[in-house]
Amino acid sequence: MTAKTLSKENFKKFAENLVKSERTIGVKAKETKYEFGNINNADEIVMDYDVTLRSPRTFFQPPKEKLFDFKLGANTEIKPNIEADPFVLLGIHSYDLKALNQMDIIWDENNADQHYKARRNAATVIALEPTQASEWSFWGSMDSSTVDKGYDLLLTDIGNKYYVEVGTEKGANLLSKYASAEDATNDDNTARDKVRSELPNLCKADRKVKCDTDGITASMKNSYNNAIWEKLAEKCYSCGSCNLVCPTCYCFDVKDTIELDLATGQRTRKWDGCLLEPFAKVAGDENFRENRADRFRHRILRKTVYVADKLNGELACVGCGRCSSTCLPDITDPVKILNELCS
Amino acid sequence: MATAMNDKSLYAPVIATIEEAKMLTTTEKYFKLKLNNGNELGHKPGQFVEVSVLGIGEAPISISSSPTQKGYFELVVRNAGNVTGALHKLEAGSTVGIRGPFGTNFPYEETKGRDILFVAGGLGLAPARSFINYVLDNRGDYKDVTILFGAKSPTERFFTDELKKISEMKDVNLLETVDNGDASWTGNTGVITTLFSKINPNPNTTSCVVVGPPIMYKFVIAEAKKKDITDDNIIVSLERNMKCGVGKCGHCQINNLYCCQDGPVFTLAEVGQIPEAF
Ligand SMILES: Cc1cc2nc3c(=O)[nH]c(=O)nc-3n(C[C@H](O)[C@H](O)[C@H](O)COP(=O)(O)OP(=O)(O)OC[C@H]3O[C@@H](n4cnc5c(N)ncnc54)[C@H](O)[C@@H]3O)c2cc1C
Ligand code: SF4
Ligand code: SF4
Ligand code: FES
Numbered sequence: 001m002t003a004k005t006l007s008k009e010n011f012k013k014f015a016e017n018l019v020k021s022e023r024t025i026g027v028k029a030k031e032t033k034y035e036f037g038n039i040n041n042a043d044e045i046v047m048d049y050d051v052t053l054r055s056p057r058t059f060f061q062p063p064k065e066k067l068f069d070f071k072l073g074a075n076t077e078i079k080p081n082i083e084a085d086p087f088v089l090l091g092i093h094s095y096d097l098k099a100l101n102q103m104d105i106i107w108d109e110n111n112a113d114q115h116y117k118a119r120r121n122a123a124t125v126i127a128l129e130p131t132q133a134s135e136w137s138f139w140g141s142m143d144s145s146t147v148d149k150g151y152d153l154l155l156t157d158i159g160n161k162y163y164v165e166v167g168t169e170k171g172a173n174l175l176s177k178y179a180s181a182e183d184a185t186n187d188d189n190t191a192r193d194k195v196r197s198e199l200p201n202l203c204k205a206d207r208k209v210k211c212d213t214d215g216i217t218a219s220m221k222n223s224y225n226n227a228i229w230e231k232l233a234e235k236c237y238s239c240g241s242c243n244l245v246c247p248t249c250y251c252f253d254v255k256d257t258i259e260l261d262l263a264t265g266q267r268t269r270k271w272d273g274c275l276l277e278p279f280a281k282v283a284g285d286e287n288f289r290e291n292r293a294d295r296f297r298h299r300i301l302r303k304t305v306y307v308a309d310k311l312n313g314e315l316a317c318v319g320c321g322r323c324s325s326t327c328l329p330d331i332t333d334p335v336k337i338l339n340e341l342c343s
Numbered sequence: 344m345a346t347a348m349n350d351k352s353l354y355a356p357v358i359a360t361i362e363e364a365k366m367l368t369t370t371e372k373y374f375k376l377k378l379n380n381g382n383e384l385g386h387k388p389g390q391f392v393e394v395s396v397l398g399i400g401e402a403p404i405s406i407s408s409s410p411t412q413k414g415y416f417e418l419v420v421r422n423a424g425n426v427t428g429a430l431h432k433l434e435a436g437s438t439v440g441i442r443g444p445f446g447t448n449f450p451y452e453e454t455k456g457r458d459i460l461f462v463a464g465g466l467g468l469a470p471a472r473s474f475i476n477y478v479l480d481n482r483g484d485y486k487d488v489t490i491l492f493g494a495k496s497p498t499e500r501f502f503t504d505e506l507k508k509i510s511e512m513k514d515v516n517l518l519e520t521v522d523n524g525d526a527s528w529t530g531n532t533g534v535i536t537t538l539f540s541k542i543n544p545n546p547n548t549t550s551c552v553v554v555g556p557p558i559m560y561k562f563v564i565a566e567a568k569k570k571d572i573t574d575d576n577i578i579v580s581l582e583r584n585m586k587c588g589v590g591k592c593g594h595c596q597i598n599n600l601y602c603c604q605d606g607p608v609f610t611l612a613e614v615g616q617i618p619e620a621f
Contacts, residue, residue: 115354
């Protein structure tokens with residue numbers, strides 16, 4: 001589609017208009033870190049953040065989500081809860097967008113999940129190419145610096161202005177409604193190409209996965225019985241934090257609640273994590289992944305083998321570095337694991 | 344395709360009414376159900392449904408009846424926790440939620456013209472029965488039929504009337520055993536693998552269907568292999584924790600396989616080399 005530019009000044013006006021008229025979710029400072037949240041004032045928006053604490057998946061798969069209401073009685077009623085409140089997601093980095101594109105496939109394949117789809121369709125995604133990397137980021141090694149689909153608008157900071165790639169009709173409409181953008185010139189195109197080519201270098205030199213991404217799945221398949229899993233998992237708390245922060249973790253648990261009238265209630269799903277001890281437990285005291293090491297390995301193999309299989313081989317670790325930074329015993333950093341197993 | 348499904352949400356069940364409920368043992372209860380919308384469940388032998396007791400939760404339960412029986416379907420539920428415990432409190436006239444049928448089925452088409460050896464341990468008889476009864480209702484389509492059934496004790500046997508009928512059939516070989524007998528028991532005692540010394544399946548024409556508790560598989564598979572039955576003719580049904588039945592929640596994974604979608608019925612050729620399978 002077309003390419004435009006927005007001066008930083010015009011971007012500010014665009015953001016102000018957006019916030020006034022649309023439910024806008026963007027990145028805000030949270031103490032010394034950053035977090036996605038509702039934006040009520042355009043001044044809150046941070047565009048030069050490194051990474052957010054939690055991934056934007058919460059806006060598509062909330063941590064706790066009502067699936068349906070029910071009413072018991074002679075005529076039991078079940079009322080599915082599909083939420084489709086329109087919103088603009090502003091400033092999601094390329095690696096998180098890559099994860100979102102993967103989740104679109106996962107939730108849609110075989111049995112399409114109507115709850116996810118409704119939220120996804122209600123979103124207008126304004127993606128942003130990173131201008132900074134966190135000390136843990138390694139998206140530069142994971143083919144996640146730039147992404148070519150899934151956005152309605154894609155912003156690249158090219159100095160005194162944003163290069164705006166228009167991905168969809170929805171994005172074009174939003175832009176023309178709230179901003180005065182200019183057509184991108186050849187110079188703008190060149191400037192954007194240059195910024196893009198240097199993006200991977202924003203990640204620190206010691207945050208490089210040394211092997212070729214194409215070979216990772218095969219190497220990981222061969223590492224099933226490697227001693228590394230036992231060795232690292234010895235220190236694992238089974239806290240599940242690595243699951244909670246990951247943009248490509250999507251497993252869930254399902255629970256019913258019933259009101260005090262004993263006649264109405266709801267079924268909800270909540271985020272779950274494969275590192276948690278009861279995850280694969282069944283009745284009769286059987287636990288199919290009883291050992292910490294089995295659960296630890298399972299998560300890494302999901303990212304590199306199992307979920308990758310569902311994505312035509314694309315790795316389901318996008319290199320955001322969130323799990324690396326959140327893991328207290330510092331055992332789950334994919335960079336270290338991949339560099340040890342995939343040399 | 345799932346017939347018992349709400350078209351607005353993958354996770355919302357449709358309502359079914361219990362037509363008949365009775366205890367089979369002290370821990371197993373039998374249910375005969377009918378979908379309130381009048382539709383046939385339309386399952387294949389070996390598939391399962393997600394059963395809801397609204398307000399308590401949902402559990403995957405194998406369909407125990409053969410699709411040759413029209414107008415209803417049957418389940419056997421062991422009281423093992425919250426949902427199954429709540430199901431045990433329900434009687435005829437009560438309603439439950441149903442989603443499904445889900446999962447892969449026993450190869451009832453592919454095995455036509457072959458000998459079938461069923462090996463069912465304990466509650467495994469419930470899912471196996473969907474295929475056993477299918478075979479009995481289409482007896483001419485299959486050659487030799489052998490059923491090995493093992494229970495922990497005589498009081499844990501169920502569908503005893505049906506077992507008695509089958510034992511009287513001339514064209515079915517039913518062999519039973521219990522781990523621990525009692526005064527009333529005159530049959531075999533010993534674990535289910537001891538029955539293998541009494542049979543002589545033809546490895547070229549036999550399909551072996553194995554359903555039972557997780558611990559049973561290793562031993563029974565070893566016996567089947569000793570009889571030279573090949574991996575693609577050994578069929579198993581595996582249990583896992585399941586929270587959705589539709590390939591999304593991640594709980595049922597067996598390495599790269601999703602037990603709710605790729606299974607629960609697998610051939611040994613498919614899962615024999617999968618480290619988390621047994
Ligand atoms: C394909 C398939 C077919 C099945 N067919 C049948 C059948 O025909 N008949 C039958 O009776 N059963 C069948 N089962 C087993 C049945 O689904 C379980 O017994 C049932 O889900 C238990 O649920 P519950 O709510 O009653 O127990 P829960 O209250 O959930 O759990 C009971 C016990 O199991 C353990 N446990 C299970 N899940 C968890 C968890 N998520 N977290 C922590 N602990 C847990 C705990 O130790 C707990 O005490 C089948 C299972 C599968 C996968
Ligand atoms: S964050 Fe670290 S300690 Fe916690 S479950 Fe994950 S690997 Fe284990
Ligand atoms: S595995 Fe870790 S680094 Fe990779 S996408 Fe998930 S949280 Fe980010
Ligand atoms: S039961 Fe949820 S993925 Fe299989």
